[in-house]
Amino acid sequence: MGGIVVQTTAYSIGVDLGGTNLRAAAVDRAGRSLGKQTGSTGLRESRESVVGDIVASIQTLRKRFGEQQCTGVGVAVPGFIRLKQGVVENSANLPSLEGFPLRDEINQQLGTPVILENDANAAALGEKWLGAGRDVEDLVLLTLGTGIGGGVILNGRIMRGSDGMAGEFGHMTVIPNGNPCGCGNAGCLEKHASATAISVMARLLQLGELLTAEQVFRIATEGTGEDAHKARRIFELMGVALGIAVGNLVNIFNAPLYLLSGGPLPAWDLFAPSMIAEARKRSFTFRNTGTRIERAQLGNEAGLYGAAYLPFLEAGAPVGFK
Amino acid sequence: MGGIVVQTTAYSIGVDLGGTNLRAAAVDRAGRSLGKQTGSTGLRESRESVVGDIVASIQTLRKRFGEQQCTGVGVAVPGFIRLKQGVVENSANLPSLEGFPLRDEINQQLGTPVILENDANAAALGEKWLGAGRDVEDLVLLTLGTGIGGGVILNGRIMRGSDGMAGEFGHMTVIPNGNPCGCGNAGCLEKHASATAISVMARLLQLGELLTAEQVFRIATEGTGEDAHKARRIFELMGVALGIAVGNLVNIFNAPLYLLSGGPLPAWDLFAPSMIAEARKRSFTFRNTGTRIERAQLGNEAGLYGAAYLPFLEAGAPVGFK
Numbered sequence: 001m002g003g004i005v006v007q008t009t010a011y012s013i014g015v016d017l018g019g020t021n022l023r024a025a026a027v028d029r030a031g032r033s034l035g036k037q038t039g040s041t042g043l044r045e046s047r048e049s050v051v052g053d054i055v056a057s058i059q060t061l062r063k064r065f066g067e068q069q070c071t072g073v074g075v076a077v078p079g080f081i082r083l084k085q086g087v088v089e090n091s092a093n094l095p096s097l098e099g100f101p102l103r104d105e106i107n108q109q110l111g112t113p114v115i116l117e118n119d120a121n122a123a124a125l126g127e128k129w130l131g132a133g134r135d136v137e138d139l140v141l142l143t144l145g146t147g148i149g150g151g152v153i154l155n156g157r158i159m160r161g162s163d164g165m166a167g168e169f170g171h172m173t174v175i176p177n178g179n180p181c182g183c184g185n186a187g188c189l190e191k192h193a194s195a196t197a198i199s200v201m202a203r204l205l206q207l208g209e210l211l212t213a214e215q216v217f218r219i220a221t222e223g224t225g226e227d228a229h230k231a232r233r234i235f236e237l238m239g240v241a242l243g244i245a246v247g248n249l250v251n252i253f254n255a256p257l258y259l260l261s262g263g264p265l266p267a268w269d270l271f272a273p274s275m276i277a278e279a280r281k282r283s284f285t286f287r288n289t290g291t292r293i294e295r296a297q298l299g300n301e302a303g304l305y306g307a308a309y310l311p312f313l314e315a316g317a318p319v320g321f322k
Numbered sequence: 323m324g325g326i327v328v329q330t331t332a333y334s335i336g337v338d339l340g341g342t343n344l345r346a347a348a349v350d351r352a353g354r355s356l357g358k359q360t361g362s363t364g365l366r367e368s369r370e371s372v373v374g375d376i377v378a379s380i381q382t383l384r385k386r387f388g389e390q391q392c393t394g395v396g397v398a399v400p401g402f403i404r405l406k407q408g409v410v411e412n413s414a415n416l417p418s419l420e421g422f423p424l425r426d427e428i429n430q431q432l433g434t435p436v437i438l439e440n441d442a443n444a445a446a447l448g449e450k451w452l453g454a455g456r457d458v459e460d461l462v463l464l465t466l467g468t469g470i471g472g473g474v475i476l477n478g479r480i481m482r483g484s485d486g487m488a489g490e491f492g493h494m495t496v497i498p499n500g501n502p503c504g505c506g507n508a509g510c511l512e513k514h515a516s517a518t519a520i521s522v523m524a525r526l527l528q529l530g531e532l533l534t535a536e537q538v539f540r541i542a543t544e545g546t547g548e549d550a551h552k553a554r555r556i557f558e559l560m561g562v563a564l565g566i567a568v569g570n571l572v573n574i575f576n577a578p579l580y581l582l583s584g585g586p587l588p589a590w591d592l593f594a595p596s597m598i599a600e601a602r603k604r605s606f607t608f609r610n611t612g613t614r615i616e617r618a619q620l621g622n623e624a625g626l627y628g629a630a631y632l633p634f635l636e637a638g639a640p641v642g643f644k
Contacts, residue, residue: 161576251490254483
């Protein structure tokens with residue numbers, strides 16, 4: 001007697017080049033991780049080492065879980081992706097890959113389809129697939145780190161922009177005469193609300209020199225007196241800047257969900273009240289709809305899972321928990 | 323002998339409720355207007371008169387060009403559209419239709435499919451179909467009037483947002499402590515760059531009380547001395563506010579084309595230089611891509627044609643010049 005054979009072992013491979021070492025995972029269609037790999041060389045080493053490490057990690061996973069069952073490979077990269085060319089640009093993290101045809105190189109070495117994607121875009125897709133955005137088709141993600149990145153999911157897919165540069169929320173102007181930014185602008189969101197901005201505000205408010213965002217967070221939550229007050233004020237100001245930006249994004253996208261992720265997320269209770277109050281004040285769309293502003297859920301796994309989701313999306317198959 | 327019969331007379335009907343009287347047009351798939359109608363009652367009259375006028379205008383066109391060949395009706399409405407319900411909300415222009423199930427009412431009276439759309443969204447679609455955006459799949463339109471509206475076209479379709487409220491560019495915060503807005507915010511774009519804002523700036527700069535934007539434009543272009551200087555400065559400031567907003571939109575969407583339309587467009591040469599300089603300063607995406615900021619081309623016909631395009635889009639047929 002015949003029966004329906006369910007191919008449960010089809011999987012894709014996600015690679016995340018966002019840290020100091022690469023991480024890779026084989027992920028099945030339901031979003032379950034079958035196995036993970038961590039690269040053995042630093043991403044700031046030579047091109048040969050970095051590319052060799054990427055290829056070796058993918059190859060290890062493919063051998064372990066079957067070459068036939070591998071739908072494809074998605075690679076999350078900090079920096080801009082020239083989609084048509086499959087080339088990475090302006091990646092501070094991956095200097096050796098600047099302008100290098102990474103997609104075609106991996107593809108040639110392994111004979112498997114490869115999709116490159118910006119890391120914040122991949123994180124937004126990961127959150128949509130398996131994280132805080134599971135129940136929506138549209139969401140906007142802001143990633144808070146040394147800078148601020150972003151990704152937009154519309155109809156379940158990444159809004160890439162015509163040059164792969166959409167979602168650069170870190171360089172939205174929130175305070176026209178605000179802090180100068182390396183991009184040439186003044187008052188960019190990331191100069192007022194990133195982890196770096198928290199350190200700078202700590203210096204300006206004479207809380208201390210060279211404090212990390214984490215140290216400022218600790219002073220805010222465990223400190224006392226004037227210092228604790230200053231530290232809490234810093235997160236409040238961060239929230240105001242984020243609220244201006246998120247309020248604008250709500251007016252622009254009218255998406256049901258706005259997510260924040262990244263290192264400063266543990267300080268949510270310190271910056272979220274002023275952020276939400278500011279967004280509420282600055283957006284009647286926010287006030288008159290069920291718009292939610294929430295924490296992302298996948299932490300630094302979001303980009304990895306989002307990258308793994310890309311080959312499934314490309315293949316057009318229905319996937320996910322829903 | 324048989325032959326391929328090309329049905330050249332298929333058309334749709336666009337209705338624009340954006341002015342004081344309604345305008346309607348029968349438009350074929352190539353974007354040619356077959357005939358136009360202007361409503362006979364003011365749009366601020368009773369619901370019965372307004373709905374009767376809409377139905378009569380559509381009916382006149384259908385009788386003239388054939389009921390069978392009519393693909394459907396698109397209606398551009400100032401205000402928010404609750405898409406699922408087919409209801410108009412918050413339309414200052416159409417007080418009698420507030421909360422009224424306009425789509426189903428027209429549909430019942432005429433038995434033809436009806437699609438409602440926000441007027442700025444319809445204008446953006448019109449420009450994409452037949453205007454300045456003919457050669458792109460993605461564009462962002464800002465409509466300058468008493469307020470500022472907007473529409474976003476992505477992959478050739480309107481980005482509506484989950485409540486039909488996307489593209490509210492008029493209420494983007496461009497100057498956090500700027501002019502107060504009726505929406506509850508301060509520093510909304512439309513308080514610094516609309517036709518109304520031009521009048522207000524003329525008063526504040528003591529150029530004159532109760533001057534219209536057009537009068538300020540005339541002083542700027544035909545006046546002399548201090549007055550002409552002040553008038554030109556007003557358009558320059560308008561350009562700065564627009565440039566902050568457009569710079570943000572470029573960072574967010576990375577679309578190839580940003581369009582401006584509306585009453586103040588003849589003052590382009592007065593506000594565009596500061597607008598483009600500001601956007602350039604505030605967006606490295608703008609500086610590093612082929613992004614264009616241009617005038618819309620269809621004037622106040624854009625919404626009418628965009629509305630007419632909606633039934634063709636819905637029907638999924640390939641249309642247009644391309």
